[in-house]
Structures are given as structure tokens and as C-alpha cells.
Amino acid sequence: MEDARQEVPPDTAEAIYDTLWAASEVPTRAPEGIERVMLAEDKLYVVLAVVLIIWFGLIFLLLRTDRRLDNLERELEDRIPEDASYE
Amino acid sequence: MTTLAKRIVQGGPAGVNVRRYRIIRNIVLVAVTAIAIGGFLIDVPRIQILEHTARNLYFHVPMWFTLMAAVTFSAYHSIRFLQTGNLVRDVRAREAALVGIVFGILGLLTGMVWARFTWYQGTNIWWNFDPKQTMAAVQLLIYGAYFVLRSAIEEPQKRGRIAAVYNLFALVTVPFLLFILPRQAPSLHPGADGNPAFSDFTAPEMRWVLYPAFIAFIGLFWVLYTQRVRFSLIKLRLHGDSE
Numbered sequence: 001m002e003d004a005r006q007e008v009p010p011d012t013a014e015a016i017y018d019t020l021w022a023a024s025e026v027p028t029r030a031p032e033g034i035e036r037v038m039l040a041e042d043k044l045y046v047v048l049a050v051v052l053i054i055w056f057g058l059i060f061l062l063l064r065t066d067r068r069l070d071n072l073e074r075e076l077e078d079r080i081p082e083d084a085s086y087e
Numbered sequence: 088m089t090t091l092a093k094r095i096v097q098g099g100p101a102g103v104n105v106r107r108y109r110i111i112r113n114i115v116l117v118a119v120t121a122i123a124i125g126g127f128l129i130d131v132p133r134i135q136i137l138e139h140t141a142r143n144l145y146f147h148v149p150m151w152f153t154l155m156a157a158v159t160f161s162a163y164h165s166i167r168f169l170q171t172g173n174l175v176r177d178v179r180a181r182e183a184a185l186v187g188i189v190f191g192i193l194g195l196l197t198g199m200v201w202a203r204f205t206w207y208q209g210t211n212i213w214w215n216f217d218p219k220q221t222m223a224a225v226q227l228l229i230y231g232a233y234f235v236l237r238s239a240i241e242e243p244q245k246r247g248r249i250a251a252v253y254n255l256f257a258l259v260t261v262p263f264l265l266f267i268l269p270r271q272a273p274s275l276h277p278g279a280d281g282n283p284a285f286s287d288f289t290a291p292e293m294r295w296v297l298y299p300a301f302i303a304f305i306g307l308f309w310v311l312y313t314q315r316v317r318f319s320l321i322k323l324r325l326h327g328d329s330e
Contacts, residue, residue, distance in 0.1 A: 048127035048128070055123060069317045080324070
């Protein structure tokens with residue numbers, strides 16, 4: 001690792017990182033299992049996984065809010081049987 | 088429970104039908120999930136400059152279609168308020184405009200990010216007053232003023248009437264600011280000034296995701312909007328005013 005660092009011409013940060021990665025020769029073996037799917041298409045599917053995690057989190061929040069609204073509406077029906085004038 | 092009380096919270100004149108809401112909500116949540124999956128999994132042609140960002144089409148463009156649907160919907164309820172004086176209509180007009188603006192802001196932000204790494208690649212420019220973007224920003228300000236106007240008036244009926252009239256004028260500006268004016272000017276946005284419009288360069292397979300995405304995101308707007316309407320109707324019933 002130390003040798004690889006010294007060989008790098010210190011032009012830009014990108015060059016250093018790039019050469020470091022190339023020098024350490026990853027991946028050491030062909031991807032298998034879930035990696036064969038997730039690393040395809042320039043790792044595009046990793047982004048899909050991230051987007052879906054966020055989206056499912058938002059769905060969870062939305063459904064919880066709905067449940068609270070259900071309860072609130074029910075409570076309101078019980079407590080205020082007469083119409084509060086709104087028009 | 089009296090019928091009038093029931094009407095305000097649930098069915099009745101312009102109230103929320105909670106059972107119908109739940110059904111549509113579940114369909115919409117599945118549909119948007121399907122759009123996200125389809126948007127990533129279906130292969131797109133790699134075009135110069137765009138590359139994988141072509142997939143933004145599925146997410147950025149529906150934001151603006153949703154804004155247009157939302158403000159049209161909002162204006163409809165403004166008309167109904169002017170006809171009936173039913174404050175539920177005013178609540179619906181307001182919430183539709185509000186959720187619509189949120190989609191518009193998301194459209195503007197996603198457009199900025201997309202433009203930064205395509206139109207302005209290598210320049211470090213995030214905002215260059217492209218006519219399309221500028222007019223879109225003005226459009227959002229016009230709807231922002233709707234809420235400023237609302238906040239200035241105390242009496243609910245008067246507030247509702249004045250805001251409704253403003254809302255109708257605001258809707259008239261939409262086709263001009265989002266379509267007509269930007270297309271008169273030299274813009275980098277597709278469809279402007281001799282640039283290829285959507286139909287010329289969009290691969291046919293992308294339409295299989297794009298068109299359902301319009302429906303799915305307008306549906307998502309409807310879900311968020313209806314949720315807010317339910318909340319505001321509870322408030323209206325408790326306080327006689329929803330703001």
C-alpha cells in the first residue's frame with residue numbers, strides 16, 4: 001500500500017484515489033450472489049435500493065399519520081356530536 | 088353523531104370520503120413504488136451528455152405535470168367556493184395549492200441538479216437564469232403570494248373570496264410562464280427555441296415508465312393533499328376556521 005502511494009504523481013486528489021484503488025487490485029475475485037446483481041450497470045441498482053429504503057420510510061410515516069387522523073376523527077365524532085358552525 | 092357533523096369530517100358537501108381515500112392511497116403507494124423500480128430497471132439508451140441521467144425524465148417531468156394538475160384542481164375548488172361559500176372548498180383550494188407548490192419546488196430543485204451535470208458540466212454553474220428555470224421560479228413565487236395574501240386577512244369568508252379570485256388569476260399565468268414564454272427565448276431546456284421537443288428524442292420504451300409516472304405522481308399529490316384536507320377539516324370543525 002505504501003509503495004503504491006509513492007508511485008502516484010500528486011497531481012489531483014482524484015489521481016491519488018484512482019491509482020490507490022487500481023493498485024490494490026480490487027475486486028480480488030469475481031462478484032457472486034447478490035453482488036452480481038448490485039454491481040451491474042455501474043452499480044445503478046445500489047441507488048435503487050437507497051431510493052426504495054427512503055420511499056418505504058416515507059410510506060410508513062404517511063400510514064402512521066393516516067392512523068392518527070382516523071383516531072382523531074373518531075374522537076371528534078364522539079366528543080362533539082353537534083356541529084360547530086363553520087359556514 | 089349528527090348528519091352535519093358527519094358531513095364535515097367525512098362525506099357530505101366536499102368532505103373526505105375516508106374509505107375511498109384509503110383505497111386510492113394504497114393503489115398510489117404501489118404505483119409510485121413500481122415507477123421507482125421501473126425507472127431504474129428498464130434500460131435506457133445512453134445519449135451523449137445525458138447518460139443515465141435520462142432516467143430523471145421519470146421523476147423531474149412528473150413534478151411539473153403534478154404542479155399543473157394541482158393548481159388546476161385548486162382553482163376548481165376556488166370557483167366552487169365562490170359559488171357556495173362552503174369553507175371546505177376554501178380548505179381544498181388552499182391545500183391543493185400548497186401541496187402543488189411543494190411538487191413545484193421539487194421540480195425546480197431536481198431540474199437544477201440535472202442541469203448542473205448536463206447543460207453546465209465542467210462550469211460549476213448551478214443557476215444561470217435559463218428562461219425555463221427563471222419562469223418556473225416566478226411561477227412558484229406567484230403561488231407563494233397566494234399564501235401571503237391569505238395570511239393578511241382575518242375573516243374566513245372574506246379571506247376565502249379574495250384568495251379564490253387571486254387563485255384564478257394565478258392559474259391563468261401557468262401556461263404562459265411554464266410553456267409559452269420560455270419557448271420564445273433561447274433556453275437549453277428541451278422543447279425551447281428549436282431544441283428537440285420531447286417527442287423527437289425520447290426512446291419509445293421510456294414512455295412505458297413516463298406516462299404511468301404522470302398518473303402515479305398526480306395520485307401521490309392527491310394522497311398528500313387529501314391527508315392535509317382531513318387534518319384541516321378537523322381544525323375547521325374545532326375552531327370554525329382552518330388556519
